[in-house]
Amino acid sequence: MKPKSFIGMRCSIAGALELIGDRWALLIIRDLSLGLSRYDDLRASTGIPAATLAARLKHLCVSGIVERVRYQERPARDEYRLTPKGHDLWKVNVALREWGDRWDASGFGQPTTEMVDRQNGRPLILALVDAATGEAVPRERSRLRAGPGATDTTRRLLEADM
Amino acid sequence: MKPKSFIGMRCSIAGALELIGDRWALLIIRDLSLGLSRYDDLRASTGIPAATLAARLKHLCVSGIVERVRYQERPARDEYRLTPKGHDLWKVNVALREWGDRWDASGFGQPTTEMVDRQNGRPLILALVDAATGEAVPRERSRLRAGPGATDTTRRLLEADM
DNA sequence: GCATATAACTTCAATTATTGAAGTAACCAG
DNA sequence: CTGGTTACTTCAATAATTGAAGTTATATGC
Structure with missing residues (x-):
């Protein structure tokens, strides 16, 4: 069944953990704050499976912790950066x-x-x-x-x- | 497949996250540090499913963050307490x-x-x-x-x- | 004596999530 | 036209999580 949500708990720790997501997320945030920003670098550094990394990054974007920034057109390529909210972690x-x-x-x-x-x-x-x-x-x-x-x-x- | 382990990553953040376990664990630790100690109280406070709570507590005991303490015989009943390592979180x-x-x-x-x-x-x-x-x-x-x-x-x- | 209550779980089948491997898309370089 | 780069997606297999219900051992009220 669907993993339970913490929302509605009226607790900032629970809320924070929900926004962060899971155990991989803090490692991604660690790497982003160390200066990594590209999908493949994050994958190599953390060893996170490709599908999981994509899902985590999506979640972190929705949570406002990470933002996706286009760093080149042709071919279109995006990198990931911490937002102020993300840095604040x-x-x-x-x-x-x-x-x-x-x-x-x-x-x-x-x-x-x-x-x-x-x-x-x-x-x-x-x-x-x-x-x-x-x-x-x-x-x-x-x-x-x-x-x-x-x-x-x-x-x-x-x-x-x- | 089995969730990947962080061990072998030579990173204290990864190691810490591994010892802690998952998103429920820090809520359990929060409640223990607030003074709760009984299984049913933890369940009521966090809303964590019974089976999951039992699994998390086992993991936290193995990690040395929590210890199980018998607080009465007849009927045998145990409660959970933070170890110094757990308090240190x-x-x-x-x-x-x-x-x-x-x-x-x-x-x-x-x-x-x-x-x-x-x-x-x-x-x-x-x-x-x-x-x-x-x-x-x-x-x-x-x-x-x-x-x-x-x-x-x-x-x-x-x-x-x- | 017997039903009910308490505390701390365990068991179960159903549902989700995570995983490794492989594949895709859009380009560039030689 | 072959191979490389980057950032993914798709897939089937496996593992974890869930809610509901059951279990164990005892105490308590009537």
Whole structure:
């Protein structure tokens, strides 16, 4: 039967996962943000089957994460680029990479990439900061609070761990 | 045919996605980190079909993200908890939530939750910081650099955007 | 004693999705 | 006119997901 949709769940994580699509999608997005843009390059880099790649790219276009750009006429050829919405997913990939490196998810033992400061080469990681001031806040000092669109169920769950 | 495995790709993102499993897994992890732990609660909260939930939980246990804990004998009943490895995925979910809220992925218009500082109630977001000092660094000042385990292909790609 | 309830699943057949292999379309180069 | 490039599509086989219903072991109410 048809895979269930998350839509209607009133959850931004569920919505995000729905827009992204599946496990291949974040790899496609990873490659696009690394500078790849052509169908065949994406295929070679990810190893994704041709039919699946075509389907994923279509989905990502509909979701507004990727756009198709004609880069030559005769013969007509299109490439794929991240939209601003797609670029904005970078934190998801950084978080996945950090976690994957920390727990050796690739099984290879050594990280293949690392994020560093352009100016001094020092390693960078994701952390919670005050949205206004940019000051770092340790995770223990953070709390998830019900927002304007919270359901009663969500509200009850969040109150439990105040 | 059998869905392709990412293993062997030498990429921590691919590895992480493989360990996590699929789109349901992050919702399960979201609920576990919110305090749910019982099979039926997870089912009710996510709407995931029973058979699929059982399969996902098994996979997450094998991946070391979730553990099964007996909480009563007679009748024997187990609940599910995040391991430290599982808890450590929090940044992925925070990043997904931020993105989902920013682009209204749920289609609801209003965020259901928000991360705030316990001490002053101010909103928190994920940002890049110096791993050693905790000082925030703007994204434009960051660079992805080849790590010790990088393949030649990766190295070439990264050099292109120096 | 017996029906009902609870919790955590399992089983099943039907339906979709994914896959690898092969093929297509539109051109260009020699 | 043969071969190469790029971006796919088509196909049949296989695998995964689904909703509905059933299972197991026990407790609870009457």
